[in-house]
Amino acid sequence: MKNPGIKYLVALCAILGLFSQFVSCGAQLYKASLEDDTQDSRLKPGTTASNSEIKTALTSGIHARNGWQKIPINFRVDPSLTADQRKGLGNAMALWEKVVGKKLFNYVGVHDGVHGDSFKDLYSSLNDRVNGHYLDYNWGKTGKENFVLATTIWNYLLSDANTIETADIRFNSNFYLLGDAFKMKARDNLEVVDMTSLAIHELGHLLGLTHVSESEDPGSIMVPSLYIGEGLTNRRVSQNDIRHLQSIYGCEGSSCDVEKVYEDIVFSANNELDQAYNGETEVGGTTPDDHPLNLLESH
Numbered sequence: 001m002k003n004p005g006i007k008y009l010v011a012l013c014a015i016l017g018l019f020s021q022f023v024s025c026g027a028q029l030y031k032a033s034l035e036d037d038t039q040d041s042r043l044k045p046g047t048t049a050s051n052s053e054i055k056t057a058l059t060s061g062i063h064a065r066n067g068w069q070k071i072p073i074n075f076r077v078d079p080s081l082t083a084d085q086r087k088g089l090g091n092a093m094a095l096w097e098k099v100v101g102k103k104l105f106n107y108v109g110v111h112d113g114v115h116g117d118s119f120k121d122l123y124s125s126l127n128d129r130v131n132g133h134y135l136d137y138n139w140g141k142t143g144k145e146n147f148v149l150a151t152t153i154w155n156y157l158l159s160d161a162n163t164i165e166t167a168d169i170r171f172n173s174n175f176y177l178l179g180d181a182f183k184m185k186a187r188d189n190l191e192v193v194d195m196t197s198l199a200i201h202e203l204g205h206l207l208g209l210t211h212v213s214e215s216e217d218p219g220s221i222m223v224p225s226l227y228i229g230e231g232l233t234n235r236r237v238s239q240n241d242i243r244h245l246q247s248i249y250g251c252e253g254s255s256c257d258v259e260k261v262y263e264d265i266v267f268s269a270n271n272e273l274d275q276a277y278n279g280e281t282e283v284g285g286t287t288p289d290d291h292p293l294n295l296l297e298s299h
């Protein structure tokens with residue numbers, strides 16, 4: 001039996017969420033908007049790409065149908081990421097790699113001395129061609145609203161608007177506490193955000209996915225809102241999310257069985273919830289312990 005109180009609150013907030021992008025519901029439960037959490041750098045004011053060019057690159061659920069110029073994607077991390085933040089990012093990468101059955105990410109080390117606050121604005125972090133995951137403690141510099149949880153930015157190849165050349169994720173550490181929502185407590189008026197759940201969504205953008213509407217696919221991690229707060233996680237993707245990513249990167253081995261991959265991911269997420277709320281672990285299938293939790297260290 002999973003925590004019925006939480007489920008009730010989620011359902012209640014889902015209804016309230018129809019009327020507002022940013023809803024406070026109960027003492028510890030918020031639905032945070034992710035509507036404004038992405039940007040193709042060519043949409044930057046003063047650059048030349050036309051809106052029609054950008055739009056033609058978009059098909060349903062996908063903004064870069066050719067994916068990345070090269071996989072695995074070499075990436076670095078902000079040296080100030082905590083162990084739980086690294087673990088959350090690693091979990092999210094492992095989930096998307098499971099979806100296609102191939103290595104998508106390659107950790108090449110911390111970005112020495114470079115933090116989100118090292119960049120003068122949102123787009124300048126793309127200039128070094130390092131694919132980085134950064135914490136911003138001065139979120140105002142990104143030009144995004146305070147409530148935006150994180151932002152994924154990318155450059156397409158100049159020669160091909162369907163292929164991603166470089167990308168960064170900037171995490172809002174100014175107004176949120178990012179980490180393991182099963183362990184963290186809100187403090188200093190900052191709400192807890194589950195790093196794994198948020199990173200699955202942002203990495204979805206980084207890999208080439210767009211938002212989908214809740215009415216189109218309510219189970220999608222690419223719906224532009226996320227429940228945040230202590231104990232609230234959404235560490236899963238929908239079957240459509242799996243199909244979207246496989247339409248870009250293909251699939252290998254057992255990952256080509258979409259229903260099986262989906263069931264494994266849901267089983268694993270449910271098991272984590274059982275452990276967190278009831279101290280129970282089901283036998284069989286994929287348990288959380290099977291995840292390479294120290295992915296970032298193991299590369």
Ligand SMILES: [Zn+2]
Nearest residue numbers: 034037038224
């Ligand atoms: Zn988003």
